[in-house]
Amino acid sequence: MARKRWSGRLTACAVAVVLAAAGPAAAHDGSERPEESAALGQEHAHEHARLRESMAALRSGYSQLARIDSLKDLTDSQVEANANFNPQDFGRFAEYFPSPDFAAHIAMLPTGKVLLFSFERMEDNPTQEPAPTGTTGKANAGRAYVWDPSKGTTTQAFKKVTPPTVLVPDGTLQARPAPFFCSGHAFLPNGMLGVFGGNLGYGGGAGAKLSLVFDPWTETWALNQDMAVGRWYPSVATAPDGRLLIMSGHSSEGWGTSTSRIERFPAKSLPVPFEKTFTPRLFPTDTLQVDAPFGENSDYPHLFTLRDGKVYGLGRDSTTQFAFDPVAETRTDLPDRPDGTDRGYGSAVPLPAGLRGPDSVLVLGGDRDDPDTYKLANGAWEKQQPRAFGRTQDDTLLMPDASLLTVNGAYAIRDYGNGPYNPQADLKYRQTETRDAQGQWRLGPVQRLPRGYHSNAVVLPDGRILVTGDELQQLANDPKISDDMNGSIEIFEPAYLHQGGTRPTLTAVPDKAGYNAPFTVTTSTPNQVTKAVLLAPTTATHSLNTSQRHIELAIVKRNGLTLDLQAPPSSADAPPGFYMLFLLDERGVPSTAKFVQVR
Numbered sequence: 001m002a003r004k005r006w007s008g009r010l011t012a013c014a015v016a017v018v019l020a021a022a023g024p025a026a027a028h029d030g031s032e033r034p035e036e037s038a039a040l041g042q043e044h045a046h047e048h049a050r051l052r053e054s055m056a057a058l059r060s061g062y063s064q065l066a067r068i069d070s071l072k073d074l075t076d077s078q079v080e081a082n083a084n085f086n087p088q089d090f091g092r093f094a095e096y097f098p099s100p101d102f103a104a105h106i107a108m109l110p111t112g113k114v115l116l117f118s119f120e121r122m123e124d125n126p127t128q129e130p131a132p133t134g135t136t137g138k139a140n141a142g143r144a145y146v147w148d149p150s151k152g153t154t155t156q157a158f159k160k161v162t163p164p165t166v167l168v169p170d171g172t173l174q175a176r177p178a179p180f181f182c183s184g185h186a187f188l189p190n191g192m193l194g195v196f197g198g199n200l201g202y203g204g205g206a207g208a209k210l211s212l213v214f215d216p217w218t219e220t221w222a223l224n225q226d227m228a229v230g231r232w233y234p235s236v237a238t239a240p241d242g243r244l245l246i247m248s249g250h251s252s253e254g255w256g257t258s259t260s261r262i263e264r265f266p267a268k269s270l271p272v273p274f275e276k277t278f279t280p281r282l283f284p285t286d287t288l289q290v291d292a293p294f295g296e297n298s299d300y301p302h303l304f305t306l307r308d309g310k311v312y313g314l315g316r317d318s319t320t321q322f323a324f325d326p327v328a329e330t331r332t333d334l335p336d337r338p339d340g341t342d343r344g345y346g347s348a349v350p351l352p353a354g355l356r357g358p359d360s361v362l363v364l365g366g367d368r369d370d371p372d373t374y375k376l377a378n379g380a381w382e383k384q385q386p387r388a389f390g391r392t393q394d395d396t397l398l399m400p401d402a403s404l405l406t407v408n409g410a411y412a413i414r415d416y417g418n419g420p421y422n423p424q425a426d427l428k429y430r431q432t433e434t435r436d437a438q439g440q441w442r443l444g445p446v447q448r449l450p451r452g453y454h455s456n457a458v459v460l461p462d463g464r465i466l467v468t469g470d471e472l473q474q475l476a477n478d479p480k481i482s483d484d485m486n487g488s489i490e491i492f493e494p495a496y497l498h499q500g501g502t503r504p505t506l507t508a509v510p511d512k513a514g515y516n517a518p519f520t521v522t523t524s525t526p527n528q529v530t531k532a533v534l535l536a537p538t539t540a541t542h543s544l545n546t547s548q549r550h551i552e553l554a555i556v557k558r559n560g561l562t563l564d565l566q567a568p569p570s571s572a573d574a575p576p577g578f579y580m581l582f583l584l585d586e587r588g589v590p591s592t593a594k595f596v597q598v599r
Contacts, residue, residue, distance in 0.1 A: 061125040064481055070423065071477040074448050077427065081446040087498040090444040091432075094464075097153035098478075099487035100160070101145045102471035104131075104181055104454040108537035109146070109216040110191035110578035110595045112461050115161075115539075116468070117144035118454070119181040119199075121486070126476035127421045131181065136170040136201040142180045146219055147489070149460065155485065163212060164223045169252070170201050178210055178223075184234035184249070184300070185539050186546055189242040189576035189599060190273045191216055192280075193539060194265055196246050197231030203254020207232035211265065211285065217276045225284040229259045237303035237311050237546045239326040240571040242272040245311055246285065248298040258298035260291040262324070274576065274599055289329040294320045300544040302348035307357035309572040314363060314376070317342050321376075337374055338381050343367050344413065345453070345543040347396035349404060351375070352550040355566075357573030362404075365394040365543065368411050387433050387441045393452035393543055395467075397459055398550045400535055400580075401496055401588035404435035407467050410452025414472060423476035425450030432492070447490055449473045456540050461580055461593040465492040496589045504528045504583040504591040512597045513567040515574075520562050523583055523591070529555070530586045532565050534579040535593070549574065553581075567598060574598050 075096075082092065104118035120141045123130040132140040144161045151157035163178040180198040182205070188194055192215050198208035207230030213222045231249030239245050246263040250256065266272065267286035273279070294301050294315045302314040312334075313322045318341060321334035337343075346366020350358035360377035362384065371386040391409030399405055409429045411417045416425030429452070432444040447467055455469035467490040474487050497503075508522040523529055536549035551574055557564035563583075568574035580593035 062127060062476070067477055067481060068479050071479055074477060078430070078446050078448045081427065085445045087493070087495065088500075089495055091492060091494040091498065093445055093447055093490055094493045095153065095489075095491040096448050097489055098485035099145075099147070099468060099489045100155070100158050100485050101143060102454065102474055102487050103456050103468040104471065105183070105185065105539075105541040106456040106458055106468065107185065107187075107193050107214070107539035108458040108460070109193075110537060111216045112149065112595070113216065114147045114149070114458065114460075114466060115144065115193065115214060115216070116147060116487070117142060117163075117180065118471070119143065119179065121471065121475075124475055124481050124486070126423045126472040130471050130475060132179070132201060133199060133205055134201065137172040138174045138176045140168065140170070140179045140199060140201040141176040142178050142198070144214075153489075159219065161214075161219050161221065163221050166210070166223070168200060168208065178212060179208065180210055180212060182233055182542070183210065184231065184236040184246060184544075185541070186236040186238050186244050187537070187539060187577050188213070188238070188244065188273050188280075189597075190276055190278060191578045191597070192273065194236065194244045196227060196236055196265070197234045197249055199232060200230065200252060205232045205250055205255040206230060206252050207234070207250050209252065213280050215279050222279050222281045224265070224280055225282055227263055227285050228287055229261055229263075231259065233299040233542070235301050235303045235313075235544060235546060237305055238575040238577065239305060239311060240309050240575055241326070242274070242571075242576045243268075243326075245288075245303070245324070245326060247292040247303065247313060248294045248301050250298065256296050258294065258296055260293045262288040262290060262292050264288060288326070290324065290331045292322065292324070292331070297342060300345070300542050302361070302363070302544060303546045304348070304350045304358070304361055305572070305575055306350065306361075307353070307359050307573050312361060312376070314348060314361065316344060316366065334376070334379060335381055337363065338383060339367070339370055339372070339374060341367055341370065344392050346392055347394050347406070347543050347545070349396050349398055349548055352398070352402045352552075355552050355554055357551060357568065358549065364396060365390075365406070365409070366392050368392055385439045385441060388443050389428060391429060393455055395455055395457040395540065395543060395545070397457055397465065397538070397545075398535065398548045399459065399494065400463060400533060400582040400590040400593075401584060402437060402533075402550055405465065405494065406433040407447060407457045407465065407492065408451040408455035408469070410450065413453050416450050416452060421472070423472060445492075447492070449477055449488065449490070454542065458538050458540065459535060459580075461595075463494065463497055463582070463590045463592065465494065466490075467492060496587070499587050499589050502528070503589050504585050506581065506583050506591040506594050509581055509594045509596045512599055514599070515567055515571060516569045517567050518556055518564045519567060519596075520564050521581070521583075522562050524561060526558060526561055526563065528585045529563065529583045531584040532563065533582050533584065534568070534574065534598070535582060536577070536579055537595075549579075
């Protein structure tokens, strides 16, 4: 819990600084001044700059000292809580470092880098709304960065990749970087990311018709033709043919005017991009013959392609559960989810099914009063083992060893147990939770920041977990609000990285693997390898992660340092695209992954 510690005394020098900071010329000026450094020395001048920065933050409604205090308290409580968790059994949080973006959206790219994108902030006060949801004009703009883990954690490891400049139909005729926050996204077969929808800045959340593609190979954006309808909070999934299905979202008329139209990208008349050099530009969508009636409560329904080739749409409302056939363009109604409630922002994960693609989905989170989890399989629902407590805004990931890991969470959208827009948080919402192969959950280590609304997490190729997001918490715990690094990233090392001994190694993989065919990989530790798995790199936002997938690969032949593996049976088992290939030992310890394109 953050503590606000204030001294009752100020030195005469400090009073002078405070008075100077009160002037309009000094607003938000936390920089050091050469004349002060020359007269007072660098250390004393630095203290003056810090005081000016703190006073500027006070005028904005949230003290810089409170931010520093809050981060220190969270750091101290994390250390204290995690002293009770042996990393060999529970894993550990190993790194915490600043980021230039809030990461309301995230994508694990097939280059091994991570795309982070969101919006330019309107506020630095974490008790106010920082996103330009209700703002028209240039201030309503998107931003994006690529983090390269191989370059470390300094500012040099981040590259700005600004989205295309567009004219938003908001009546202002002001061009700005595409305001694509609260969009939906999924991967194309060539590893590029399709991004659809965004914010128009009026109507409480009016949806943009934006259609973009991010090319990870050149780290550039391409603009495509507008969608037929605007979408704010849509969902996107990759179908077995590699095309992206776009569903739901609030229209350009404003919040509550949801669309039931399903769009497809690229349009059926155009080729699917399989090659790295094929970047869709000015491609249109087309519209399926069937609709997706998720209703007014249409925020980010969960979408999953299961091994029967259908795309399952699991709405937040218990009564909007559907299966779509993307070939026949038909819809089948599914039974109501048995909880009978509206699950806000919570997770859903397609469960591993061995050598085949998933045939079931686990729905969890999104209801602070319901810790139970719910499995959909063979068209029927079944209540599963509960987690320790209900939480919303959580992110649950499929791990290389087929376990599930939950990070992040809150009491409500922006309520961490102490009221809306209050950055203080109950410790339990910072605690991780893991599900084993038997479906049993157990609580684990505490992350540093509580992260609720707009939180995110992905599995990195080296088996670690990147945790980020939640602009309010990042602003509330930013030790230097005056710089451009207002976000933060935490790295979690799962227990499998603390088992001692050497990890399996994967030294070479082919560029491509064909369905139901063998392919050869090389390892320097063949005797350690007992299992090979494909884990889909994921892209996520708002507790929505439609690309998760875990598939085991049969080891059909061993020959010295090479292994012949059998690719997944069909594109319904594994939609075409890039996957992380891990080799695991008998303890479940994974190698560092390499990317292979399945097509």
